[in-house]
Amino acid sequence: MHNTASTVDTLAEAEVLRLREDFPILQTEVNGHPLVYLDSGATAQRPLAVLDAERDYLLNLNAAVHRGAHTLAAEATDAFEDARETLARFVGADADEIVWTSNATEAVNLVAYSLSNASAGRGGAEADRLRLAEGDEIVTTEMEHHANLIPWQELAARTGATLRVIPLDDDGALRMEEAARLIGPRTRIVAVTHVSNVLGVVNPIEEVIALAREAGAMVLLDACQSAPHLPLDLHALDVDFAVLSGHKMLGPTGIGALYGRRELLEAMPPFLTGGSMITTVTTTEAAYLPPPQRFEAGTQRVSQAIALAAAVRYLERVGMPRIAAHEAELGSRLVDGLGALDGVRVLGSGIARPRVGLASFDVAGIHAHDVGQILDDEGIAVRVGHHCAQPLHRRLGITASTRASTYLYTTRDEVDAVIAGVARAIDFFRRR
Template identity: 70%
Template sequence: MSVVSTPATLKHAAGMIDDAEARRIRNDFPILSQQVNGSPLVYLDSGATSQNPLCVLEAEQEYYEQRNAAVHRGAHMLAVSATDAFENARETVAGFINAGMDEVVWTSNATEAINLIAYAFSNASVGRGGDAAARFVVGPGDELVVTEMEHHANLIPWQELAFRTGATLRYIPVDDAGALRLDEAEHIIGPRTKVVAFTHASNVLGTINPVATLVRLAREAGAAVVLDACQSVPHMGVDVKALDVDFAAFSGHKMLGPTGIGVLYGRAELLNAMPPFLTGGSMITTVTMEKAEYLPSPQRFEAGTQRISQAVALAAAVDYLRETGMDRIHAWEAELGQRLVAGLEAIDGVRVLGPAAGAERIGLAAFDVDGVHAHDVGQFLDDKGIAVRVGHHCAQPLHRRLGLVATTRASTYLYNTTDDVDAFLDAVAGVRPFFGVN
């Protein structure tokens, strides 16, 4: 029944990705063939949002042309077909991270996924969910632990949970190089800790955090582990069972999928004990005028009509990533990331945040150009067709800690080539001369 095309690149899933293959991959992404300001587009903003291969666009279109209907409640053929597509998509995404089907909850993005967990904790704290939810109750004397490098999406929901419940928010600081102070973490995570929430890979520093160490500390304290996997799941193989985290959150639009869909992974035992966040249709078994009984996970967290076409398209993105090979993608981006950092470090007046060249990092680099505001850097690069992100990248506390207000960030993905990186480095080398800064 599928009319979705098979990308040519997927026939090359052996050996390392190289420039030739990255160029073939790039051809699968219609948006990347355009000119911007008279130059070929160099897209280095995938850390913010990635682009979609044709097969993803086609999957969404095919869904609307062939299957569109409300899922889980219709008795007609289209409703069955839509439900199959929706649940098959869940199975695909669950398999991608080694989760069970009842452990993958659709949300609109990672931000909503993290809010879902935080609100489930506060609902439990006001008595919702009964005895089963007792382990999610937090209040005065309890502590929620995050890190100083968190994206606001994995900081503010915990601040708000602390405000609502009287719990205390604590954070693991970063050192001057941007690495987590694990010596401090040993003291911060303790018997009062109820949640340890941290990012797998930093969207600013590029560091990959020591998940095993933090999980061990959380386990010893009896705390729940929440992993922000926004910058890891799209770029490397992530096995939630091997990582032994309780919850993980990521967004479809950062992994070749559409906007409007995100994923909350949770251990089934926890999800089935947690009170829901959003309530309404489709998540109940029985309703009276006084109260309602809820379905098990994942339906208990999927109130209302769902983002069906987005789930279907995300599954097509996952198939594309899988067939290309997550290890190969990770290795290629690591190579591009090292080229980025080494090249930036060689430019006078440029300070790169995070690990130095040679040290492990994901394929992105945020940097400061001495004497030139990040917005001017971004504008200068855009004039040459180079798309980067400027600002605080939703990590104001981290920027403040490093003595900066805003930085410029270049982030790569499987469709970038060394030519993209070199064009970007040449342009950055021209920034200070252009603005007359010595």
């Protein structure tokens, strides 16, 4: 599910420079320096095509979807559902398997709370397959973003199930022998990230999925760091659920998505309830629409969904295999350049797996926030902290790291600028 520069033509530097013209923010200055934006793993910048799509909808088509009989409402509904079909095609799914959410965090919580509601007896006989009880197990990993850990902690607490965690080795790689031991007959769901938001490595997802299938367990894939950077085919991967974050893939904030296998969505009781997700309502009970509308209560994120579809089309025009190859090259450049600096430890650099264009690192004797401040003074934007992955940092023996993350608009010169900036930060603090 990934490509590297060795198998696919990468983006030429001239093409990257041309793409950058579509992102006006990249032409700005910060602290008197040209902006070097290497925080795309947190949020990506938006091209004009995405900004224009949302503005055009609001100027010419704004109406409540699925509710009105007038022409504007019908056209808005068509645009909204076309966005769903666009995203479904992009990730290898069917349109009725895509549920709009506010973000990936909500999408994980949607699944966890639906399983909780099923476990409490909601959903009728169809939901029997989704119920958890004492003795059942939920399996996740030590490298997860908090959004793919805390909801499962809460589900375990509500149902009496036990949460099991696949540990990491000293480099940060999943210990697959432990995964094989932990995923077993009692496992009901396995929740795992496709690409670590700290390490940048592509996990052996196929192996994890095979273990889950052998155990008869469901699989939820955190695709927040893979969907923007790698070709993705959820049907081919054979996962049951996947979560996506719009603002990490050139789209706006406030929009994400849940992919769910159709038969599972049909069995799941809703998480949020209210208007727009019902067929009939009395004062004592309600009947719910089929998915995906069953899980889309209230006023929807229409302009955001349409803008996300524009982001998808932009990525498709560039070509996901070529973006993946570009980032693989930049990721290797980051790891090699940072790792060559005295006292710098690049997290996950010893893992023999493909990676996206992301590297987190620790500088001996210098706090990540100090490194980030020096870089910011030079107009270089990176991420500092634990990146919502405290267990991973704790396992690697640190409290925080500095993270540089690239995207299709990142140049080789920008990667070199970060490496040079870190070298200057090391020199500055060691001379004090």
